[in-house]
Amino acid sequence: MIKLYENGVYLLNGTEIIEDGPDVREKLKVLTGREIKKEQAAEETIAYRILKSHNVSDDMENLNIKFDKLTSHDITFVGIIQTARASGLEKFPVPYVLTNCHNSLCAVGGTINEDDHMFGLTCAKKYGGVYVPPHQAVIHQFAREMLAGAGKMILGSDSHTRYGALGTMAMGEGGPELVKQLLNKTYDIRMPGVIGVYLTGEPVKGVGPQDVALAIIKAVFKNGYVNNKVMEFVGPGVASLSADFRIGIDVMTTETTCLSSIWKTDEVIREFYQIHGREEEYKELNPGEAAYYDGLVYVDLSAVRPMIAMPFHPSNAYTIEEVNANLKDILHDVEEKAKVSLDGAVPFSLQDKIRNGRLYVEQGIIAGCAGGGFENICAAADIIRGKNIGADEFTFSVYPASTPVYMELVKNGAVADLMAAGTIVKTAFCGPCFGAGDTPANNAFSIRHTTRNFPNREGSKLQSGQIASVALMDARSIAATAANKGYLTPATELDVEYTNPTYHFDSTIYANRVFDSKGKADPDVKIHFGPNIKDWPSMSALPENLLIKVVSEIHDPVTTTDELIPSGETSSYRSNPLGLAEFALSRKDPAYVGRAKEVQKAQKAIEEGKCPLEVVDELKEVMEKIHTRFPQAGEGNLGIGSTIFAVKPGDGSAREQATSCQKVLGGWANIANEYATKRYRSNLINWGMLPFLTKEDHTALPFENGDYIFVPEIRKAVEEKQSEIKAYVVRDELKEMSLYLGELTDTEREIILKGCLINYYRG
Known part of the structure; x- marks a missing residue:
C-alpha cells in the first residue's frame, strides 16, 4: 500500500522513479541523454520554485519569505493584532482574512466571544482586512474558496493551513510569525527538504480521502520521515482524484509534522477555480523533467482500505477490517498506550464497547x-x-464547512436525506x-472525520475525572x-450507488x-475592546545570568x-493572556x-527593585550554593524564572499560547530532547524563551522536577552564538551539565535577547 524510499530519488518526466545510489549518474545520463546534477535537479521541484519566487533575499539556503496572504480565526487573531499593534502596526500590508469559526458558539463564553468578533470586524475596517462572520465558513474552507491561487503562498495561524491541492503552498504557524508579516518583515527558515509523495492507481469504491491520509500518517509520523519538510504530491494517481478528495488528503498532512505541502495541478484544479469564479x-x-526529492512516499491508492485512527493520535491507525478481526487485542493495545497518555489520572477502558462481538460507538461526526x-x-x-441511526445512544452530526457548501447540500437534497435518517446538520x-x-459523555467513544484525536481534545476533563476518546475515520465509513x-x-x-452530484458555488x-x-x-x-481583551504584560530582556x-x-x-x-473551554480566554495562563x-x-507563579515572585521582585530572596525563601540557600563558585551572580545581573522539561513537546496545533502562557507565568526556557515541530520552537523563541536541548536520555536526566538550574553568562552565550551552554544543577553542590540551543538565526537571537x-520591534 505504502513504501518509503531509504534514499533520495530522481523523478523523470513526473512518472519514472530512479532511486539515488552509486551508479545513478550514469543511469540518468542514459535515460535523459544529459548530465543530471543533484543540486540542479533539486531546483526542479514545484516546492523549490514557489519558495524561490517568494524569497526576497538572494540566498536560497537561508530563506526570507514574504507571503501573498494571511489568515486567522477568532481564537488567534485578537492576540496577533494586539501584538502587532504593540509593535507599531498601521495597516495590513497584504490581504488578511479574519474568520470566526472557533469561538462561534457565544453560549460558551457569552459576550466574551462576541466581543472578540467585534474586535475583528473593527480591526478589518481600521487596518484594511477581510472579516468573515460566525457560521459562514471554517477558516480553511473560506481560504480554498476565496484565497488560494496556484503558485501563491499563504500563512495562517492555524496548523491546518494547507492548500497544496490547489497549488498553493500554505503554512500554519504561531501568531508571532503572522505579526512579522503584518510589520513587513519576513518568515526566515532554512531551505526545507522536499519529499515526493508518488500516487498511483485509484481508490476503490467506498474509500475516501481520510483513509488515504491516515495510511500516509501511519507510515511517516513515528519515523519523522517528513518532519519539517515539504510534501510534494506527484504521479499518475493524482489525476484519478477529484479536487475535494485531494483537499481531504492535503489538510491532514499537518499530522505528519511536515512543514507544508504542494501538489501538481491539472484540469481538475482549473475547474475548481472556474466553479468559484476565480x-x-x-x-x-x-x-x-528531472526533479530530485530527499525521499519518496510511494502510495498505491488502489490498495488503501477504510482506516480508523484509534485514540490517541492520528498515526495510531489500522484498517477497519483489522480492528474488527482483532478487536480485543487492538482495544487492549489502545488501553495500554492510554496509561502513558493519561498518566493513570482516570480509569480508561474500551472493553465495554464490544457488543455481540462488534465495536459499538456512541457518536459519529463529520465536520470542519x-x-x-x-x-x-x-x-x-x-x-x-x-x-436511520436508531433511538439508542448513537448520535450523528454533520457540519458543512461553509454556507455555500451547506446551501448546495440543501438544494440537492443531501441535507434532507441526512436529517430523515436522524442526523443533525449544523452550521x-x-x-x-x-x-x-x-x-x-464520560467513557463514550466517538468516530470523527476531523483532524485530530489527541487525549481530551474532544472536551473531556481529566481533572474532573472525565474521559472520552475519539477515533478518526472517513465520512463514508462513519455514515456506514x-x-x-x-x-x-x-x-x-x-x-451503495454514489450519485456524485455537481457542485455549484453561490458567490452571493x-x-x-x-x-x-x-x-x-x-x-x-x-476598535471594539471587550473587558476580556487584555494587553500583553511587560516582559524583561534576557539577563546576564539565569x-x-x-x-x-x-x-x-x-x-x-x-x-x-488545553483547547475547548479555554478558547474564550485566548484574548486574555493572564486569564488563559x-x-x-x-x-x-x-x-x-502554582509552582510557576511561586518562582515568578522572585523575578517580579527584581523588576520592582526588591530583593528576590525575601519573597521566595528557598532562594537563600540556592544562592549561597551558587555563590561558592559564582560570587558575582546576583543584584543587577540575574533573572529568575521557571522551565519545563518534555521529551518532545509541540506536536499538533500552531497555537502560540502553548508557549506564551508559560512566558507570562515567568517561563524563561523549555528543555527537551527534541521539538516536535518547527512552529512550536519558533513560538518559544518569539516569546523570548530559550529552546534548550539536552542530549541526556529522559530516563537519566541530571535534574528533576523541583531542581534549580543556574545558567551563567547566558546572555553572552546567545550573543556569541555558542551552541553548547554550560549550566549547573543546584543541589548540595553545583552539578555541571550541558544544554544546547541548536541553530538560531541572527534575528532569533536578537528576539531572545530582547525578551520577546x-x-x-519596539526597539
Missing part, C-alpha cells in the same frame, strides 16, 4: 476543514439514505475538532457505521455577508500543544501554574 488564479504546476467538504457529505447522504464550526462542540446504528462498519462493506452568500475592505484602511475606525526552576517534568514520548494549553498544563500537570518579539 479561473485567473489557476496555473499548471509540475516538477521539471477535513470532513465538511461537499463530496464527503454527499457520499454520507448516499450511504444513509433510506436508513460551519470547528468546535468538534477541539472540544467546543458535541462533547461526548451510522447506517448500522453505531456498529463499526467500513463503507466498502455496503453496496459571501458578497452579502463578508466584510471586504479591498485593502483600504480607515484609521478613524475605533536561574531557572524545573516546575514540570513530562516523560511522554510526545507532548501535544493541547496538553500544554491559569489553564496552562491543567490537564497534564495541574500543579504547574514585541520588545524586538
Whole structure:
C-alpha cells in the first residue's frame, strides 16, 4: 500500500522513479541523454520554485519569505493584532482574512466571544482586512474558496493551513510569525527538504480521502520521515482524484509534522477555480523533467482500505477490517498506550464497547476543514439514505464547512436525506475538532472525520475525572457505521450507488455577508475592546545570568500543544493572556501554574527593585550554593524564572499560547530532547524563551522536577552564538551539565535577547 524510499530519488518526466545510489549518474545520463546534477535537479521541484519566487533575499539556503496572504480565526487573531499593534502596526500590508469559526458558539463564553468578533470586524475596517462572520465558513474552507491561487503562498495561524491541492503552498504557524508579516518583515527558515509523495492507481469504491491520509500518517509520523519538510504530491494517481478528495488528503498532512505541502495541478484544479469564479488564479504546476526529492512516499491508492485512527493520535491507525478481526487485542493495545497518555489520572477502558462481538460507538461526526467538504457529505447522504441511526445512544452530526457548501447540500437534497435518517446538520464550526462542540459523555467513544484525536481534545476533563476518546475515520465509513446504528462498519462493506452530484458555488452568500475592505484602511475606525481583551504584560530582556526552576517534568514520548494549553473551554480566554495562563498544563500537570507563579515572585521582585530572596525563601540557600563558585551572580545581573522539561513537546496545533502562557507565568526556557515541530520552537523563541536541548536520555536526566538550574553568562552565550551552554544543577553542590540551543538565526537571537518579539520591534 505504502513504501518509503531509504534514499533520495530522481523523478523523470513526473512518472519514472530512479532511486539515488552509486551508479545513478550514469543511469540518468542514459535515460535523459544529459548530465543530471543533484543540486540542479533539486531546483526542479514545484516546492523549490514557489519558495524561490517568494524569497526576497538572494540566498536560497537561508530563506526570507514574504507571503501573498494571511489568515486567522477568532481564537488567534485578537492576540496577533494586539501584538502587532504593540509593535507599531498601521495597516495590513497584504490581504488578511479574519474568520470566526472557533469561538462561534457565544453560549460558551457569552459576550466574551462576541466581543472578540467585534474586535475583528473593527480591526478589518481600521487596518484594511477581510472579516468573515460566525457560521459562514471554517477558516480553511473560506481560504480554498476565496484565497488560494496556484503558485501563491499563504500563512495562517492555524496548523491546518494547507492548500497544496490547489497549488498553493500554505503554512500554519504561531501568531508571532503572522505579526512579522503584518510589520513587513519576513518568515526566515532554512531551505526545507522536499519529499515526493508518488500516487498511483485509484481508490476503490467506498474509500475516501481520510483513509488515504491516515495510511500516509501511519507510515511517516513515528519515523519523522517528513518532519519539517515539504510534501510534494506527484504521479499518475493524482489525476484519478477529484479536487475535494485531494483537499481531504492535503489538510491532514499537518499530522505528519511536515512543514507544508504542494501538489501538481491539472484540469481538475482549473475547474475548481472556474466553479468559484476565480479561473485567473489557476496555473499548471509540475516538477521539471528531472526533479530530485530527499525521499519518496510511494502510495498505491488502489490498495488503501477504510482506516480508523484509534485514540490517541492520528498515526495510531489500522484498517477497519483489522480492528474488527482483532478487536480485543487492538482495544487492549489502545488501553495500554492510554496509561502513558493519561498518566493513570482516570480509569480508561474500551472493553465495554464490544457488543455481540462488534465495536459499538456512541457518536459519529463529520465536520470542519477535513470532513465538511461537499463530496464527503454527499457520499454520507448516499450511504444513509433510506436508513436511520436508531433511538439508542448513537448520535450523528454533520457540519458543512461553509454556507455555500451547506446551501448546495440543501438544494440537492443531501441535507434532507441526512436529517430523515436522524442526523443533525449544523452550521460551519470547528468546535468538534477541539472540544467546543458535541462533547461526548464520560467513557463514550466517538468516530470523527476531523483532524485530530489527541487525549481530551474532544472536551473531556481529566481533572474532573472525565474521559472520552475519539477515533478518526472517513465520512463514508462513519455514515456506514451510522447506517448500522453505531456498529463499526467500513463503507466498502455496503453496496451503495454514489450519485456524485455537481457542485455549484453561490458567490452571493459571501458578497452579502463578508466584510471586504479591498485593502483600504480607515484609521478613524475605533476598535471594539471587550473587558476580556487584555494587553500583553511587560516582559524583561534576557539577563546576564539565569536561574531557572524545573516546575514540570513530562516523560511522554510526545507532548501535544493541547496538553500544554488545553483547547475547548479555554478558547474564550485566548484574548486574555493572564486569564488563559491559569489553564496552562491543567490537564497534564495541574500543579504547574502554582509552582510557576511561586518562582515568578522572585523575578517580579527584581523588576520592582526588591530583593528576590525575601519573597521566595528557598532562594537563600540556592544562592549561597551558587555563590561558592559564582560570587558575582546576583543584584543587577540575574533573572529568575521557571522551565519545563518534555521529551518532545509541540506536536499538533500552531497555537502560540502553548508557549506564551508559560512566558507570562515567568517561563524563561523549555528543555527537551527534541521539538516536535518547527512552529512550536519558533513560538518559544518569539516569546523570548530559550529552546534548550539536552542530549541526556529522559530516563537519566541530571535534574528533576523541583531542581534549580543556574545558567551563567547566558546572555553572552546567545550573543556569541555558542551552541553548547554550560549550566549547573543546584543541589548540595553545583552539578555541571550541558544544554544546547541548536541553530538560531541572527534575528532569533536578537528576539531572545530582547525578551520577546514585541520588545524586538519596539526597539
